[in-house]
Amino acid sequence: MRERLVFIADKLYKNHNLALGEYAELIDGYDAEMEELLAKRARTVREEIYGKDVFIRGLIEISNYCKNDCFYCGIRRSNKACERYRLSREEILSCCAEGYTLGFRTFVMQGGEDAFYTDDFLCDLIKEMKATYPDCAVTLSLGERGKESFGRLFEAGADRYLLRHETADEEHYASLHPAELTLANRLQALRDLKEIGFQTGCGFMVGSPGQTTETLAKDLKWIEEFQPAMCGIGPFIPHHATQFAQDKAGDVGLTCYLLSIIRLIKPNILLPATTALATLDEKGCEKGILAGVNVVMPNLSPMSAKQKYELYDNKAYGGSEAAKNVEELKARMDAIGYRVVTDRGDVRG
Numbered sequence: 001m002r003e004r005l006v007f008i009a010d011k012l013y014k015n016h017n018l019a020l021g022e023y024a025e026l027i028d029g030y031d032a033e034m035e036e037l038l039a040k041r042a043r044t045v046r047e048e049i050y051g052k053d054v055f056i057r058g059l060i061e062i063s064n065y066c067k068n069d070c071f072y073c074g075i076r077r078s079n080k081a082c083e084r085y086r087l088s089r090e091e092i093l094s095c096c097a098e099g100y101t102l103g104f105r106t107f108v109m110q111g112g113e114d115a116f117y118t119d120d121f122l123c124d125l126i127k128e129m130k131a132t133y134p135d136c137a138v139t140l141s142l143g144e145r146g147k148e149s150f151g152r153l154f155e156a157g158a159d160r161y162l163l164r165h166e167t168a169d170e171e172h173y174a175s176l177h178p179a180e181l182t183l184a185n186r187l188q189a190l191r192d193l194k195e196i197g198f199q200t201g202c203g204f205m206v207g208s209p210g211q212t213t214e215t216l217a218k219d220l221k222w223i224e225e226f227q228p229a230m231c232g233i234g235p236f237i238p239h240h241a242t243q244f245a246q247d248k249a250g251d252v253g254l255t256c257y258l259l260s261i262i263r264l265i266k267p268n269i270l271l272p273a274t275t276a277l278a279t280l281d282e283k284g285c286e287k288g289i290l291a292g293v294n295v296v297m298p299n300l301s302p303m304s305a306k307q308k309y310e311l312y313d314n315k316a317y318g319g320s321e322a323a324k325n326v327e328e329l330k331a332r333m334d335a336i337g338y339r340v341v342t343d344r345g346d347v348r349g
């Protein structure tokens with residue numbers, strides 16, 4: 001049994017791919033010993049490409065209005081108790097100004113699917129950001145928008161786009177989303193983004209309701225085939241105003257194990273330690289780094305926005321103002337032998 005698992009792990013380390021069934025075996029074989037084995041390999045692979053560098057992204061949560069009604073999400077449109085906000089162009093630019101001073105060279109605009117942010121508005125804003133900070137990358141994480149819209153945002157200067165696929169299993173996808181959202185559309189959007197030229201990121205929650213070894217194996221196989229530049233994975237955390245309020249949260253150790261597997265699937269992938277991981281475990285960020293992560297995304301949103309962007313309960317937002325959070329992050333990374341760098345942090349190799 002152990003021998004078989006180590007054989008599969010070796011194969012992944014060497015070839016960066018496995019059969020669907022082998023991914024399933026690896027997932028089922030998860031225990032502390034396998035977690036450490038894969039983490040060690042993931043760190044080796046990561047350090048060959050990125051050394052000990054940790055890239056930081058300035059996360060700006062621009063709006064919690066959302067036209068979608070994803071069953072797991074705290075900012076779903078049917079959550080009437082959610083206090084809505086959106087940031088103005090000026091507010092977003094002032095987050096960038098603060099972030100730039102703190103050493104951020106990537107700004108991530110993330111938000112619900114909010115029709116207020118038209119292509120015209122966003123293109124204008126992106127151009128302004130790129131003109132003011134020509135040495136910075138702009139990442140968007142604004143949901144599904146259609147190929148033409150994606151094309152315009154790319155032309156305006158956006159560099160990267162994050163769109164989690166959520167699950168690569170059709171039935172599972174349908175159990176987490178209303179009928180108007182389909183896996184086929186989601187995956188098509190991801191292919192469109194990649195074709196347009198974005199550094200494209202996908203991702204999923206670990207321990208989402210209904211997730212099984214088989215659905216997870218499909219996620220891994222899909223990632224292997226799609227070859228995303230980035231991948232965001234974090235534990236599922238229940239939100240009190242959703243139908244999954246009573247479900248249990250995803251497992252931190254399993255999340256780290258999957259992060260290591262993803263690093264081995266695509267050695268140069270940009271892999272963030274997510275806020276959800278840091279929410280469930282105060283050492284979540286360090287654990288992610290030691291599992292092969294190379295990106296951290298501190299929150300630059302104004303304090304009032306941070307509190308309202310509540311995808312799940314007790315979301316961590318660093319507590320204090322951005323400057324203090326970055327100082328603390330640097331010290332925490334130093335303590336485990338890694339260093340936060342001032343860099344756009346593009347894919348290498």
Ligand code: 5AD
Pocket residue numbers: 072073074164166203204205234235236237238239276311312
């Ligand atoms: N727990 C963890 N992650 C969540 N997300 C949404 N709701 C939750 C939750 N309850 C993630 C989804 C989505 C991103 C915005 O946040 O994966 O893509």
